[in-house]
Amino acid sequence: MSKDWPLWEVFVRAKGGMSHRHVGSVHAPDAEIALRHARDTYTRRMEGISLWVVPSAQIVASDPADDAQNFDPAQDKIYRHPTFYDIPDGITHI
Amino acid sequence: MYTTELSKSASGANVQGIEDPAKLAAFEARVAADEFIEPKDWMPEAYRRTLTRQISQHAHSEIVGMLPEGNWISRAPSLRRKAILLAKVQDEAGHGLYLYSAAETLGTSRREMIEALHSGKAKYSTIFNYPTLTWADIGAIGWLVDGAAIMNQVPLQRTSYGPYARAMVRVCKEESFHQRQGYEICMAMMAGTPDQQRMMQDAFNRWWWPSLMMFGPTDDNSPNTAQSMRWRIKRDTNDELRQKFVDITAPQADAIGLTVPDPDLKWNEAKGGYDFGAVDWEEFYAVVKGEGPVAKERMKARRDAWEKGAWVREAAAAYAEKQARKAQAA
Amino acid sequence: MPSLPPIRPEDEAVAEKIRPGGAFDAPVDEAHGRILFELALRLGDDSLILGQRLAEWCGHAPGVEVDLSLANMALDLIGQATHFLTIAAEAEGKGRSADDLAFRRDVLDFKNCLLVEQPNGDFAQTMARQFLFSAWQKRLFDGLTACADDRIAAVAAKAVKEVAYHEELAAEWVIRLGDGTEESRARMIDGLDWMWRFIPELFETDEVMTDAAARGLVPDLASIRIGYDARVRAVLAEAGLEAPADQRPILGGRRGHHSEHLGHLLAVMQYLPRTYPDAVW
Numbered sequence: 001m002s003k004d005w006p007l008w009e010v011f012v013r014a015k016g017g018m019s020h021r022h023v024g025s026v027h028a029p030d031a032e033i034a035l036r037h038a039r040d041t042y043t044r045r046m047e048g049i050s051l052w053v054v055p056s057a058q059i060v061a062s063d064p065a066d067d068a069q070n071f072d073p074a075q076d077k078i079y080r081h082p083t084f085y086d087i088p089d090g091i092t093h094i
Numbered sequence: 095m096y097t098t099e100l101s102k103s104a105s106g107a108n109v110q111g112i113e114d115p116a117k118l119a120a121f122e123a124r125v126a127a128d129e130f131i132e133p134k135d136w137m138p139e140a141y142r143r144t145l146t147r148q149i150s151q152h153a154h155s156e157i158v159g160m161l162p163e164g165n166w167i168s169r170a171p172s173l174r175r176k177a178i179l180l181a182k183v184q185d186e187a188g189h190g191l192y193l194y195s196a197a198e199t200l201g202t203s204r205r206e207m208i209e210a211l212h213s214g215k216a217k218y219s220t221i222f223n224y225p226t227l228t229w230a231d232i233g234a235i236g237w238l239v240d241g242a243a244i245m246n247q248v249p250l251q252r253t254s255y256g257p258y259a260r261a262m263v264r265v266c267k268e269e270s271f272h273q274r275q276g277y278e279i280c281m282a283m284m285a286g287t288p289d290q291q292r293m294m295q296d297a298f299n300r301w302w303w304p305s306l307m308m309f310g311p312t313d314d315n316s317p318n319t320a321q322s323m324r325w326r327i328k329r330d331t332n333d334e335l336r337q338k339f340v341d342i343t344a345p346q347a348d349a350i351g352l353t354v355p356d357p358d359l360k361w362n363e364a365k366g367g368y369d370f371g372a373v374d375w376e377e378f379y380a381v382v383k384g385e386g387p388v389a390k391e392r393m394k395a396r397r398d399a400w401e402k403g404a405w406v407r408e409a410a411a412a413y414a415e416k417q418a419r420k421a422q423a424a
Numbered sequence: 425m426p427s428l429p430p431i432r433p434e435d436e437a438v439a440e441k442i443r444p445g446g447a448f449d450a451p452v453d454e455a456h457g458r459i460l461f462e463l464a465l466r467l468g469d470d471s472l473i474l475g476q477r478l479a480e481w482c483g484h485a486p487g488v489e490v491d492l493s494l495a496n497m498a499l500d501l502i503g504q505a506t507h508f509l510t511i512a513a514e515a516e517g518k519g520r521s522a523d524d525l526a527f528r529r530d531v532l533d534f535k536n537c538l539l540v541e542q543p544n545g546d547f548a549q550t551m552a553r554q555f556l557f558s559a560w561q562k563r564l565f566d567g568l569t570a571c572a573d574d575r576i577a578a579v580a581a582k583a584v585k586e587v588a589y590h591e592e593l594a595a596e597w598v599i600r601l602g603d604g605t606e607e608s609r610a611r612m613i614d615g616l617d618w619m620w621r622f623i624p625e626l627f628e629t630d631e632v633m634t635d636a637a638a639r640g641l642v643p644d645l646a647s648i649r650i651g652y653d654a655r656v657r658a659v660l661a662e663a664g665l666e667a668p669a670d671q672r673p674i675l676g677g678r679r680g681h682h683s684e685h686l687g688h689l690l691a692v693m694q695y696l697p698r699t700y701p702d703a704v705w
Contacts, residue, residue, distance in 0.1 A: 003205065003411070004203050004204050004205045005407060005410065005411060005487070007195075007198065023264075024191075024192055024195055024260075024261070024264070025195045025198075026191070026195075026489050027204060027487065027488075027489060028489065029407075029410035029411050029413065029414040029600070030410070030413070030414040030417065032596055033410065033596065033600075036493060036593055036596070037489040037490075037492070037493065040489070040492045040493040040496050041188055041191060041489060041492050044184075044188070044492075044496070045268070061134060063134065064132070064134050064135045064136070065136075157488065160482065160483035160491075161483050164482045164483035164484075167479045167480075167482055168476065168479060168480060168692050168693060169692055169693065169695055169696060170696075171527070171696035171697055171703075171705040172523045172526075172527070172697075172705050173472075173502060173505065173506045173509075173522060173523055173526055174506075174523075175705055176479070176502055177499060177502045177503065177506075180479050180482060180495055180498055180499055180502070181495075181499060183482050183483065183495070184482065184491070184492060184495035184496070184499070187482075187483075187488050187491045187492050187495070188492055190488055191488045191489065191492070194488070229696055229705070279705075282704060282705055283705075285704075286703050286704055286705075287700065287702055287703050289700055289703065290700070290703050395483070395484065398484070399483070399484040399485065399486070402484075402486070402546070403485065403486025403487060403490075403547070404486075405605065405607050405608055405611070406486035406487075406490070406547045406548075406601070406608070407486060407487060408604070408605055408607075408608075409600060409601050409604025409605045409607070409608030410600045410601075410604060412604045412605045412608075413599075413600040413603050413604045416603065
């Protein structure tokens, strides 16, 4: 038996107030060691203050083949953005 | 980096015949428009195969590349040098890891890649098949080998495959100190005792030509270059990079009193660069074939580490399984 | 201008006695400097030798991720060694540097404990050594954060976080190897068995430590032992391992009497500065 340890995706919070961001992955036998490996690999240069590790197999991703139906319909809904509306110059606090 | 192009076989010559022409055209258009290709996107098999080979080769080079420098960590001559060298070699482990991860997104497991390395099927940069004989070699490697690597890697930050490009961004950021620490060692050696200067010139003599070989065969001997450049997994030709390297490095050698071991090296005003002597390509191909001076030692060290570590990897996996079973039972 | 009080002849006589030779410096407590030197040397040598040992793994660990972990620990330890040996060099006051102490002392003058100089062996032996040492170092550094010497206290305050991580990491590996496969369990038992006889030295209270404790430089080692033993027992229990039977303690490192291994380690580590004594690197 010489299987790889499972793969984990690593997310790092760079500083307070920011969300965790995907930085890469590590192999590890379990969650505890995955955190150690993530720390020892991805935060050696003060890159973070908090870590998440998630088994890669648990990530559910959208299918690129569905990109058009998933994401194109949002393109013409410009009324969702504040700049769509004309407000006269004199009006404030809106 | 260390992505010398080492295989001539895996070419995409008859790709058009196999792949769906519409998908292929859409893919080529995306790449031509500087878009990034991501793991789940459709890609031609030849692209997947070429990238897997290139990224895993790059990863292997980082991991095997730990050995020549690692050879001197225990003998680094001061506390500061010891810490710097260890941190640098550790970075290489990290870079190997980032690259294996990027290659894994293409569907090949790390174990498969490592086994390909150990069986001799996968290649790694020829440069690491040369021995580190004195402390001066550590300076020479940082300066020349990492210098050559940077030249190759910086353009790859914009390569077409997203995970590879992102790994390269990280690698380039971290490697920015590697070349400087090497040159600093060289400066100290050349400002030192006659013994130190002798060591340094000797190391320079030994590493100069292998460094030029790192950029791979000449352009007219690199059949895949055009394809790779169209796919943006290679951004400059081997000869362009080699010329750039010589132009940058020769004055750096001169500045600290080192003599470039090439009687034909001469500034060419007309082309705005140096002319230099012929690389010994016979040696290059011999080293590619696994006949480098310490190729056997390097492979043995890697295989030993892997085989001697097997029981550790198995034990941790077994423990994790037991814990999972316990959690399920509870 | 205010007038000075008159200086009487008897005052002059007293002054002569207090400051013979016309020295205006504050009196130097030579004993204090000597104890501080000894203490900083022990702390620095422990970290240096273990850092050197761990660095031997670089490029040869059971996996890339593990290679990174081991190098991180080695870097922490080399950093600690640099700080402690700098303090030792200053306390000694003979113009030597931390590098002089690391690279130009011979084996009899090294004051590290015997545990840290033990060979790496396999990964189980390395982790057994790491856990047994880091668990001690963590508790010692906790105490050293209150050291009467500000510099040692400052280094300990920074380093205690590093060694807390080392202790946790090593404990996790002791547990996984102890409770992994039959092979890993056997190897972990062997690793612990090899290291066990060097534990008593960690708590040895010789003259230097007694004096240092009296000066508020080090915590009471006996009080550390209680927490240490409890921690080791707990981790071994989680690993499904029994503590090895107590073995006859092997001592001597703190007085410069080491195992045969240290001489070889130093021969490698010190080779360049000793071969080229005039060189600057």
